[in-house]
Amino acid sequence: MHNNKLRPILLVEDNPKDLELALAALQRCQLANPVEVARDGAEALDYLYGRGRWLNRVAGDPAVVLLDLKLPKIDGLEVLERVKSDPLLRQVPVVMLTSSREERDLVHSYELGVNAFVVKPVDFHAFLQAIQDLGMFWGVLNEPPPRGGRNA
Amino acid sequence: MTVPAPLSGQPVDLSDCAREPIHLPGSIQPHGALLVLRPDTLEVLQASRNAAELLGLPIWPTGATPPGAPAALGDTLRAVLGDWLLAPGAAPLHTVALGQRQFQLSGHLGPQGLLLEFEPALPGELESLDALYPHLRRFVDQLEAEADIAALAQLAACEVRRITGFHRVLVYRFDEDWHGTVIAEDGDGSLPSYLDLRFPASDIPPQARELYRRNRLRLIPDAGYLPVPVEPALSPLDGRPLDLSAAALRSVSPVHLEYMRNMGTAASMSVSILVDGRLWGLVSCHHAGPRQVGPQIRSACDFLAQILALQLAARAQGAEAAERLKLKELEAGLLARVAQAPSVQDGLLDQPDAWLALASAQGAAVLREHGVSRTGRTPDETQLQALAAWLHQQGKPAVFATHELPALYPPAQAWADSGCGVLAVSISALHPHYILWFRPELVHTVRWGGPPDKPAPGEDGRLHPRRSFSMWTEQVRGSSARWSAAQLEVVQSFRNAVVSFVLRRAEERAQLSERLEASNRELEAFSYSISHDLRAPFRHIVGYAQLLGEREAALDTRSRHYLDSIVESALAAGQLVDDLLAFSQLGRSTLSMTAVDMDKLLDEVRRSVRIDQGNRQVEWRTGPLPPAWGDAALLRQALSNLIGNALKYTRPRECAVIEITGEQRDGETVYSVRDNGVGFDMAYAGKLFGVFQRLHRAEDFEGSGIGLALARRILERHGGWISADGRLDQGAVFRFGLPATPHENSADA
Numbered sequence: 001m002h003n004n005k006l007r008p009i010l011l012v013e014d015n016p017k018d019l020e021l022a023l024a025a026l027q028r029c030q031l032a033n034p035v036e037v038a039r040d041g042a043e044a045l046d047y048l049y050g051r052g053r054w055l056n057r058v059a060g061d062p063a064v065v066l067l068d069l070k071l072p073k074i075d076g077l078e079v080l081e082r083v084k085s086d087p088l089l090r091q092v093p094v095v096m097l098t099s100s101r102e103e104r105d106l107v108h109s110y111e112l113g114v115n116a117f118v119v120k121p122v123d124f125h126a127f128l129q130a131i132q133d134l135g136m137f138w139g140v141l142n143e144p145p146p147r148g149g150r151n152a
Numbered sequence: 153m154t155v156p157a158p159l160s161g162q163p164v165d166l167s168d169c170a171r172e173p174i175h176l177p178g179s180i181q182p183h184g185a186l187l188v189l190r191p192d193t194l195e196v197l198q199a200s201r202n203a204a205e206l207l208g209l210p211i212w213p214t215g216a217t218p219p220g221a222p223a224a225l226g227d228t229l230r231a232v233l234g235d236w237l238l239a240p241g242a243a244p245l246h247t248v249a250l251g252q253r254q255f256q257l258s259g260h261l262g263p264q265g266l267l268l269e270f271e272p273a274l275p276g277e278l279e280s281l282d283a284l285y286p287h288l289r290r291f292v293d294q295l296e297a298e299a300d301i302a303a304l305a306q307l308a309a310c311e312v313r314r315i316t317g318f319h320r321v322l323v324y325r326f327d328e329d330w331h332g333t334v335i336a337e338d339g340d341g342s343l344p345s346y347l348d349l350r351f352p353a354s355d356i357p358p359q360a361r362e363l364y365r366r367n368r369l370r371l372i373p374d375a376g377y378l379p380v381p382v383e384p385a386l387s388p389l390d391g392r393p394l395d396l397s398a399a400a401l402r403s404v405s406p407v408h409l410e411y412m413r414n415m416g417t418a419a420s421m422s423v424s425i426l427v428d429g430r431l432w433g434l435v436s437c438h439h440a441g442p443r444q445v446g447p448q449i450r451s452a453c454d455f456l457a458q459i460l461a462l463q464l465a466a467r468a469q470g471a472e473a474a475e476r477l478k479l480k481e482l483e484a485g486l487l488a489r490v491a492q493a494p495s496v497q498d499g500l501l502d503q504p505d506a507w508l509a510l511a512s513a514q515g516a517a518v519l520r521e522h523g524v525s526r527t528g529r530t531p532d533e534t535q536l537q538a539l540a541a542w543l544h545q546q547g548k549p550a551v552f553a554t555h556e557l558p559a560l561y562p563p564a565q566a567w568a569d570s571g572c573g574v575l576a577v578s579i580s581a582l583h584p585h586y587i588l589w590f591r592p593e594l595v596h597t598v599r600w601g602g603p604p605d606k607p608a609p610g611e612d613g614r615l616h617p618r619r620s621f622s623m624w625t626e627q628v629r630g631s632s633a634r635w636s637a638a639q640l641e642v643v644q645s646f647r648n649a650v651v652s653f654v655l656r657r658a659e660e661r662a663q664l665s666e667r668l669e670a671s672n673r674e675l676e677a678f679s680y681s682i683s684h685d686l687r688a689p690f691r692h693i694v695g696y697a698q699l700l701g702e703r704e705a706a707l708d709t710r711s712r713h714y715l716d717s718i719v720e721s722a723l724a725a726g727q728l729v730d731d732l733l734a735f736s737q738l739g740r741s742t743l744s745m746t747a748v749d750m751d752k753l754l755d756e757v758r759r760s761v762r763i764d765q766g767n768r769q770v771e772w773r774t775g776p777l778p779p780a781w782g783d784a785a786l787l788r789q790a791l792s793n794l795i796g797n798a799l800k801y802t803r804p805r806e807c808a809v810i811e812i813t814g815e816q817r818d819g820e821t822v823y824s825v826r827d828n829g830v831g832f833d834m835a836y837a838g839k840l841f842g843v844f845q846r847l848h849r850a851e852d853f854e855g856s857g858i859g860l861a862l863a864r865r866i867l868e869r870h871g872g873w874i875s876a877d878g879r880l881d882q883g884a885v886f887r888f889g890l891p892a893t894p895h896e897n898s899a900d901a
Contacts, residue, residue: 015688017688017692017695017696018688018691018692021691021692021695021696021699024695024699069684070684098684099684099685099687099688099691100680100684101687101730101733102680102684102737103737103741120687120688120691121691122687122690122691122694122722122723122726122727122730123694123723123726124691124694124695124697124698124699125698127691127695
């Protein structure tokens with residue numbers, strides 16, 4: 001419950017309503033972690049690699065990437081694939097957060113090495129609960145890799 | 153009188169008659185003389201032994217003793233032959249005078265030389281050719297007027313008898329098996345009538361028929377004649393026996409002479425009737441005593457028979473053309489309907505009369521992958537299947553016809569009354585698919601002109617023809633009426649049309665399944681987008697409504713109710729989307745089959761529905777359940793849906809009683825979920841498992857109406873079933889069965 005508090009949560013979401021609801025949910029968790037928002041797959045990769053508008057960001061991996069599956073430009077599965085195939089990034093926990101209940105998306109995500117797959121519940125209270133659980137687990141409970149990966 | 157045995161010294165068997173080389177008898181009949189000359193020098197090569205005496209010339213063939221000289225022929229003859237050799241035509245050639253006597257001379261040129269036949273002119277014959285003309289003229293006029301074949305034949309018989317003066321003249325017609333039937337007769341009563349009698353094919357063996365075809369006219373003026381040998385026996389030109397095929401004087405088989413004597417005729421003449429080059433029949437003349445007929449009259453008879461043959465050919469062609477036209481019309485009508493029908497069999501069954509009429513059949517059937525369709529009198533389905541399998545196995549031609557099926561296919565004896573004759577048309581190269589027409593057994597009586605036995609060897613070791621010509625009747629069984637050439641033709645063309653039609657249908661089906669696949673793909677894309685895009689807005693509605701509710705703590709009751717209703721509706725819509733998605737995914741996902749502990753599964757389900765159960769009083773009656781074989785997750789869903797249903801519809805009860813039982817049956821495991829709820833009217837039982845079918849008002853019982861459809865789909869994908877039994881206000885019971893595992897089956901054994 002130490003390092004993680006400082007690490008941001010990267011939320012990758014293109015739908016403004018989903019984004020708003022997700023941010024509202026995260027706010028209610030009262031997590032200390034900052035939340036960074038990327039609006040598409042390309043931005044997500046920019047953040048992770050510290051380039052583009054994140055060229056000068058503080059170094060370090062996020063505590064978790066909450067990744068929407070359907071995204072403009074580079075979609076969620078592609079981002080996942082890039083992260084998990086990069087030796088420098090693959091220890092970053094990625095949680096698919098998606099509307100999709102399609103089995104093949106689930107299967108494909110696990111094949112690519114996803115850390116968790118969460119279907120957004122329709123009920124807002126359930127959605128709140130899910131986001132809260134995610135934030136608590138990855139932001140607080142989960143021990144990151146020793147020396148916090150490359151930025152230790 | 154002694155007649156040399158045709159094959160003396162050789163063993164005799166019943167086929168000898170057919171082997172006898174009757175065109176090489178080595179002798180002629182004594183009413184004329186024969187000379188064979190070398191065409192270039194007119195030197196005499198061979199001569200009948202009676203030639204010198206009959207012709208009054210000192211003729212001796214080359215090599216014979218004493219040697220002869222060509223000069224002996226005489227100048228008249230030499231001149232005639234010289235002219236004729238410039239353009240050798242058919243006999244009769246000429247009337248020549250040799251010494252004091254007039255002869256009718258005929259001849260033909262062959263590889264063995266120039267064969268000349270001399271017959272003494274009969275008194276009064278010279279002027280008879282002119283006298284014959286009016287007869288022939290009248291005959292032709294009458295023929296034109298007659299329509300049917302029997303009447304034409306009768307006219308011919310009368311006219312030939314008038315010209316020739318024989319006691320009896322028959323017109324004899326061959327059938328497909330070369331049996332002959334007397335179809336017309338004219339006689340003066342001296343000889344018995346043979347009208348309508350049938351004579352067996354063996355009476356006229358094949359090589360005799362071939363001679364009848366090549367040489368249209370034969371005369372035997374006296375069956376008791378002594379054959380006159382031709383000398384020398386072998387041709388000096390090729391060293392072989394002299395071929396007398398074309399010679400009118402050719403000596404006939406002793407078997408034939410004996411046949412004539414047995415028949416009671418001393419003289420006979422026959423003229424071949426050739427239709428389209430094929431032996432159609434004979435004009436056969438008989439006389440009780442010897443009777444000579446000159447070449448002129450014989451030619452007139454030949455002429456007459458040829459006119460008759462032309463008329464017969466014309467009539468046959470006319471009848472056949474009419475039949476073809478009629479059949480073509482039938483075919484066109486049939487095909488038009490078949491082409492519009494959903495399938496070949498539907499098209500045929502739609503017009504059974506035309507179908508039968510196409511082949512003048514009493515029964516018809518079509519066999520295809522979906523089974524057998526029949527009309528009229530046919531064998532039963534099993535027999536038809538067996539017949540089709542046999543046809544397929546035998547590799548019969550695309551159009552196969554027989555009027556004697558039992559002889560080829562013995563099982564057909566059992567159903568001779570419906571199918572002694574079959575016309576089978578194959579409509580698939582790969583499968584035993586056929587269109588079949590059937591004709592029943594035609595038991596008919598044949599009146600034979602004596603028992604149809606072959607000539608048999610007698611005590612003397614040589615062949616003897618039958619002696620009895622008294623009428624003998626026979627019941628013929630095991631055959632139907634024959635299929636006509638026109639019928640076979642039209643059926644062939646019908647087959648071609650049907651086959652191309654079937655092929656087109658197959659192509660259309662292939663196209664359809666392509667389209668179906670494409671639309672399935674679209675549907676899949678659709679369900680994918682439902683998953684993504686339709687769930688999101690519902691989530692947003694619920695989310696914002698709930699956020700609003702939390703922010704506005706002071707909302708009045710009505711506003712609160714509106715907000716709650718928004719959330720409720722969006723949640724229900726979201727649930728509906730989820731259910732729909734689950735239903736559509738069920739058809740696509742693969743099952744992972746394992747042994748499923750149903751007791752454990754039931755416990756899980758009961759735990760998961762505890763929330764729905766709330767504070768209600770529920771009495772569970774569950775015994776130990778037999779294990780199932782299936783996809784555990786899907787079976788859990790099916791059971792959960794049924795139990796959810798039971799809970800839902802028992803809500804009005806003070807105490808819900810839900811009973812779940814299971815039993816192992818033969819080859820399947822059957823489970824049932826019984827409740828004491830509101831039940832349903834059995835009249836709607838069929839609708840129960842339909843997608844989005846509801847039997848209750850939405851406000852009474854919630855739900856998307858997809859739960860039972862989902863349960864059914866799950867069970868059907870397992871190869872199982874589900875059924876429901878209910879009574880209004882008295883509860884319901886749902887039963888479902890799953891096929892037993894292969895493992896359990898082998899354990900039972």
